[in-house]
Amino acid sequence: MTDLATGDITLPPHPTLRAYYSEASAKRRFVREIFDTTAGDYDQVERMLALGSGSWYRRRALKRAGLSAGMSVLDVAMGTGLVARAAVEIVGDAKLVLGVDPSIGMLSQARASLPVRAVMGLGEQLPIQSEHFDFLSMGYALRHLTDLHTAFREFFRVLRPGGMICLLEITRPKRGLKLLKWYMKRVIPQLTRHTANSDRTALLWEYYWDTIERCVAPEAVVQALTGAGFVDAQRTVELGIFSEYTAKSPA
Numbered sequence: 001m002t003d004l005a006t007g008d009i010t011l012p013p014h015p016t017l018r019a020y021y022s023e024a025s026a027k028r029r030f031v032r033e034i035f036d037t038t039a040g041d042y043d044q045v046e047r048m049l050a051l052g053s054g055s056w057y058r059r060r061a062l063k064r065a066g067l068s069a070g071m072s073v074l075d076v077a078m079g080t081g082l083v084a085r086a087a088v089e090i091v092g093d094a095k096l097v098l099g100v101d102p103s104i105g106m107l108s109q110a111r112a113s114l115p116v117r118a119v120m121g122l123g124e125q126l127p128i129q130s131e132h133f134d135f136l137s138m139g140y141a142l143r144h145l146t147d148l149h150t151a152f153r154e155f156f157r158v159l160r161p162g163g164m165i166c167l168l169e170i171t172r173p174k175r176g177l178k179l180l181k182w183y184m185k186r187v188i189p190q191l192t193r194h195t196a197n198s199d200r201t202a203l204l205w206e207y208y209w210d211t212i213e214r215c216v217a218p219e220a221v222v223q224a225l226t227g228a229g230f231v232d233a234q235r236t237v238e239l240g241i242f243s244e245y246t247a248k249s250p251a
Contacts, residue, residue: 036105065166077141081110143211152228162251
């Protein structure tokens with residue numbers, strides 16, 4: 001896809017989902033507003049989705065990607081702080097972790113229980129100086145970006161030479177697709193209608209599945225990382241659905 005204003009080639013993570021917003025330019029507002037209004041329910045639903053394994057898995061994935069004690073971390077699309085919390089446990093100091101998110105609701109929820117620094121911002125326009133962090137993480141938010149090429153160039157810009165990146169994402173499985181779709185788009189939204197505080201939480205998780213189902217192929221994500229300047233870009237998969245995209249900034 002080509003940006004008509006700039007002529008640049010863009011890579012949206014999925015097609016326009018008109019059941020939720022009318023055109024591509026409206027996606028950013030929809031995503032921000034739905035996360036603002038459902039932030040208080042997010043962690044509860046995430047625990048149902050991950051069946052209690054989320055915190056253990058996030059720590060292990062970050063360590064596999066190279067995160068270790070004393071490293072500085074930028075957590076993009078921090079949300080309620082699930083990945084940032086795991087990063088703090090590994091690096092050993094909350095002051096080493098900075099979270100960025102466009103949703104004030106999510107940031108407020110994170111800051112209520114996690115003493116990390118946080119700023120409002122977009123993955124495609126990070127309010128961060130260049131070559132500032134040793135490690136960049138993003139948990140399950142690749143699908144909520146508007147352009148992977150632009151975002152990955154920003155990720156590359158803010159990392160120091162030799163810095164590492166770890167993007168966690170849920171990917172369509174090769175087997176068991178119908179079962180997973182039923183669970184994520186039907187069972188979880190139905191459960192949230194009885195337990196959630198926001199009447200939009202069920203809608204969020206229906207949208208969540210549709211973005212997973214329509215997301216670009218993993219190979220396109222790896223190619224986009226390489227195109228942004230990263231080296232050793234690769235994808236590993238856990239349990240058939242949890243993708244870990246990792247890469248490095250050249251030293």
